[in-house]
Amino acid sequence: MIVFPAIDIKGGKCVRLLKGNFENLTEYENSPFDQANTFSKIGFKNLHLVDLDGALEGKLINKNTIQGITKINGIKIQVGGGVRSLEQIDELIKLGVDKVILGTKAIEDPSFLKKACIKFDNKIVVAIDVRNGFIALSGWKRQTDILATDFIKKVNNLNISRIIYTDIDRDGTKFGPNIDATVAFSKHSKFPIVVSGGISSIEDVKILKNENAKKIEGVIVGKAIYDKNININELAKII
Template structure:
């Protein structure tokens, strides 16, 4: 089970949102680069980064921060947020990102997802963000009329290398992930799945380890708020 500590970047700072609401955010003292260093010092190998500025603007806003993290701390970074074209994917890969997460742009244009997977094999992660089973797009401001499982059926053979499943209703709430829905997605997915949204305790990590086709789990707010201690969390990282 890979543990992915999360860094969400807004205006150059680490922030956490509640259910993806930009009006309901908490800013933290530590810069993203300092936070990445802290995770590295504890022994974590993977990092989940969301460029919230990028998600709002539809372009790579904080690529210099990603480059700084990768070059200084040798962390395997998956990065998402506002990635809308092949050039942006290439920019992130060129600065050393391990995986580039496509969300809204892939859901709105399946051909873009397919082309990205073909051009950048083993580099594309698909982010499925859902409310009540339906996909949300554009920084979670728009609900689509498409069920996540139906969309996955359509793109399952495109060559996505990782799937990140987030239940928005759980995100930032620290009420445990939606294990039932995630298990359904993992059972259908041709690639391994990362659990995201709502992790509240080490027990959540241990429960995730018992699920099939789960590669890892993202932990965000519970770290920042001190509910999960990093020295305990690193013991679950493999």
Template sequence: MKIFPAIDIKDKKCVRLIKGDFDNKTEYKMSPLEQAAKYKDHGFKNLHIVDLDGALIGETVNLEIIQDIVGKFNLKVEVGGGIRNSDSIQKYIDAGVEKVILGSAAIKDKNFLKESCEKFQNHIALGLDAKEGYLSVSGWKESSNQLALDYLKEINDFGVSRLIYTDINRDGMKQSPNFNETMKVAKMSNCPVIVSGGVSSIDDIKKAKNLENVEGIIVGKAIYDGDIKLEELVKEDA
């Protein structure tokens, strides 16, 4: 089980949103670089970064900060937020990012996803962010009116190397992830799945470990709020 501690960047700060709502955010004192150093010092190997500024405007805004993190700490980083074209993907891969997460752009344009998987083999992760089973796009501000499972059926053979499934209603709520929906996605998916949204305790991590075709889990707010101690969490990281 890969543990992905999360860093969400907004205005050069670490923040956490409730259910993806930009008006309902908590800012933390540690800079993204300091937070990444903390994770590295505790022995984590993977890191999940979201460029929230990028997600809002559809461009890579915090590339320099992310370059800095990758360069200094030798962590396996996956990055999402506002990646809408091949140039942005290339910039992140050149910066040493392991997986580039496509979300809105991939959902709105399946061909873009297919071409990206072919051009950047083993580097493309797909972010499926759902509310009541329906995919949301553009920083979760709009619904796509498409069921996550229907979309997955259509793109399952494109060559995505990792799938991140987030239940938006659980995100930042610390009420445990939506394991039922995640299991449906993992059962159908041709690539390994990452659990995301709502992790509240070490018990959630242990539960995720028993799920088939689940590669890892993202932990965010529960770390920042002190509900999960990094010393405990890193023991589950394999």
């Protein structure tokens, strides 16, 4: 089980959103770099970074912050937020990013996703954000009629590194992950699944760890860490 502490960056600060709503934003004291350094010292080897400014602007905004975090020894980071071109993917990888997350662009343009997977071997992560089984795009503002299970079946032949499956209605709520929906989705995917949305306790993580046989590779934990609902030292022991 890989545990990915989450760092969302906006305006150079470490923040968290509730259900992806930019109007319901909480700022935290530590800078993104300091927070990443803290996670590293505790023993985490993987981080999940989202450039929220980039997601809004459609281009990489917090480049210097991301590059600084890549310099922390022993840390691998996956980064998303507004990645819309092969050039942007290349730029992130050259900064030292381990994997690049594609969301809206990958869903809307499967040919682009195919090109990215061919050019950047095993570096591409696809984020699938789901509300009631259907994919939402553009920072969750735009609901589609695309079933997540239908989409994954169409891309199962590509060289995708992993899938991040987010249940939007659980994100930032700390109500616990939607385990049944996640496991059901994983049965349609040939790729490892990283679960995001609603993690509220160590017990949630342990339950997901026991689902490993169903392709669940890891879990992203955000708000529950920052609000101290989860002891990060205990969380690090689960890795």
